[in-house]
Amino acid sequence: SQQGEEDPQALSIQEGENATMNCSYKTSINNLQWYRQNSGRGLVHLILIRSNEREKHSGRLRVTLDTSKKSSSLLITASRAADTASYFCATDARSGYSTLTFGKGTMLLVSP
Amino acid sequence: EAQVTQNPRYLITVTGKKLTVTCSQNMNHEYMSWYRQDPGLGLRQIYYSMNVEVTDKGDVPEGYKVSRKEKRNFPLILESPSPNQTSLYFCASSLYRGKTQYFGPGTRLLVL
Numbered sequence: 001s002q003q004g005e006e007d008p009q010a011l012s013i014q015e016g017e018n019a020t021m022n023c024s025y026k027t028s029i030n031n032l033q034w035y036r037q038n039s040g041r042g043l044v045h046l047i048l049i050r051s052n053e054r055e056k057h058s059g060r061l062r063v064t065l066d067t068s069k070k071s072s073s074l075l076i077t078a079s080r081a082a083d084t085a086s087y088f089c090a091t092d093a094r095s096g097y098s099t100l101t102f103g104k105g106t107m108l109l110v111s112p
Numbered sequence: 113e114a115q116v117t118q119n120p121r122y123l124i125t126v127t128g129k130k131l132t133v134t135c136s137q138n139m140n141h142e143y144m145s146w147y148r149q150d151p152g153l154g155l156r157q158i159y160y161s162m163n164v165e166v167t168d169k170g171d172v173p174e175g176y177k178v179s180r181k182e183k184r185n186f187p188l189i190l191e192s193p194s195p196n197q198t199s200l201y202f203c204a205s206s207l208y209r210g211k212t213q214y215f216g217p218g219t220r221l222l223v224l
Contacts, residue, residue: 030210031210033212033213035213040200040218040220041217041218042116042202042204042215042216042217042218043155043202043204043213043215044215045212045213045214048211048212088154088155090213092209092210099145099157099160099170099171099209100145100157100206100209100210100213101157102147102154102155102156103154104152104153104154105154
């Protein structure tokens with residue numbers, strides 16, 4: 001079963017603008033992770049936020065987590081054309097079988 | 113270099129002809145997993161392994177087998193492939209369940 005759902009499905013912006021992607025999930029989690037995938041390639045881990053954390057930064061990335069709303073957001077500031085990729089959230093559920101469950105992703109296009 | 117390798121990268125086969133996709137990691141990770149990625153469906157987990165000789169079904173295990181005889185290797189076996197198994201397959205590993213996953217480059221499979 002897929003727990004994370006990203007929103008929007010696709011996002012098109014200009015270089016220099018900020019990009020915000022959201023992820024909603026259904027059950028209690030241990031952590032939530034964001035991954036990036038360039039077309040047809042393997043996913044690359046971006047950032048992990050634990051259930052007891054509310055915000056985390058890594059370079060131009062800012063992730064927030066609201067466990068009461070079961071949602072997370074990924075903000076990419078000052079986007080570059082090289083940020084063009086699909087972004088996935090993945091949740092490590094607190095209960096149930098041991099698996100990291102991925103959403104369907106947000107496709108981000110950053111135009112020069 | 114720490115990495116997850118998969119072979120082959122591309123494979124065209126015919127219905128019913130058994131095939132194996134190999135996956136190997138050099139990071140001494142305990143957790144390994146197989147995913148398939150299809151348009152509009154995101155990543156879905158096929159099988160995972162918590163450690164040597166410990167494997168379990170993911171969301172879409174039908175038609176697949178796995179084994180974990182050694183810590184570093186986690187092959188995916190399709191005993192009788194069918195066209196609905198045409199997909200992009202990813203192997204991933206992590207130190208333990210729920211931790212950051214490292215993905216292989218993917219295997220694109222076409223079953224005729």
